Amino acid sequence: xxxxxxxxxxxxxxxxxxxxxxxxxxxxxxxxxxxxxxxxxxxxxxxxxxxxxxxxxxxxxxxxxxxxxxxxxxxxxxxxxxxxxxxxxxxxxxxxxxxxxxxxxxxxxxxxxxx
Amino acid sequence: xxxxxxxxxxxxxxxxxxxxxxxxxxxxxxxxxxxxxxxxxxxxxxxxxxxxxxxxxxxxxxxxxxxxxxxxxxxxxxxxxxxxxxxxxxxxxxxxxxxxxxxxxxx
Numbered sequence: 001x002x003x004x005x006x007x008x009x010x011x012x013x014x015x016x017x018x019x020x021x022x023x024x025x026x027x028x029x030x031x032x033x034x035x036x037x038x039x040x041x042x043x044x045x046x047x048x049x050x051x052x053x054x055x056x057x058x059x060x061x062x063x064x065x066x067x068x069x070x071x072x073x074x075x076x077x078x079x080x081x082x083x084x085x086x087x088x089x090x091x092x093x094x095x096x097x098x099x100x101x102x103x104x105x106x107x108x109x110x111x112x113x114x115x
Numbered sequence: 116x117x118x119x120x121x122x123x124x125x126x127x128x129x130x131x132x133x134x135x136x137x138x139x140x141x142x143x144x145x146x147x148x149x150x151x152x153x154x155x156x157x158x159x160x161x162x163x164x165x166x167x168x169x170x171x172x173x174x175x176x177x178x179x180x181x182x183x184x185x186x187x188x189x190x191x192x193x194x195x196x197x198x199x200x201x202x203x204x205x206x207x208x209x210x211x212x213x214x215x216x217x218x219x220x221x222x
């Protein structure tokens with residue numbers, strides 16, 4: 001069966017520090033991968049999605065970036081965190097081949113607090 | 116921007132059916148309609164999806180209008196544990212969530 005791993009579960013970082021969140025998927029090949037962010041009391045905002053290695057579509061570039069160095073690995077990064085980057089970060093995957101008929105499966109999320 | 120609109124909140128009595136509407140008037144081609152729910156502090160949970168026919172699983176039923184411009188998620192016998200934010204989304208690879216509907220099931 002497929003599983004998605006996302007870590008860390010919680011993170012407290014000072015303003016201006018770098019960020020690296022990692023997400024890996026097991027049990028499937030060539031998945032679509034997603035990063036979402038949810039600010040406190042708000043809905044989910046799509047940040048990046050990827051349909052293959054090295055293919056990243058950016059929805060909210062700002063000071064965040066994403067990379068997909070391996071088929072089942074998706075990394076969210078920032079060189080300098082802002083206070084507004086605080087939030088709940090969620091990684092998700094869906095089956096790539098028939099993505100229009102495949103639901104999203106979410107990880108447990110990372111709760112980031114920028115101080 | 117999300118391609119769907121939903122009422123911001125709804126209440127439902129425990130044991131009664133909860134009917135959550137969603138408008139997706141710009142849905143196109145082979146885009147499916149997906150429903151998820153999110154309980155506080157957790158990642159969204161997949162509920163059901165469909166293309167044009169009505170669908171039912173162990174959690175809920177999905178009714179899609181013939182013109183596919185709107186749909187309704189039905190929780191047949193709502194319980195207190197169904198209190199959550201419910202999201203309806205349509206799309207291909209770019210799966211964007213709207214604000215969702217906050218459903219409160221009351222005793």
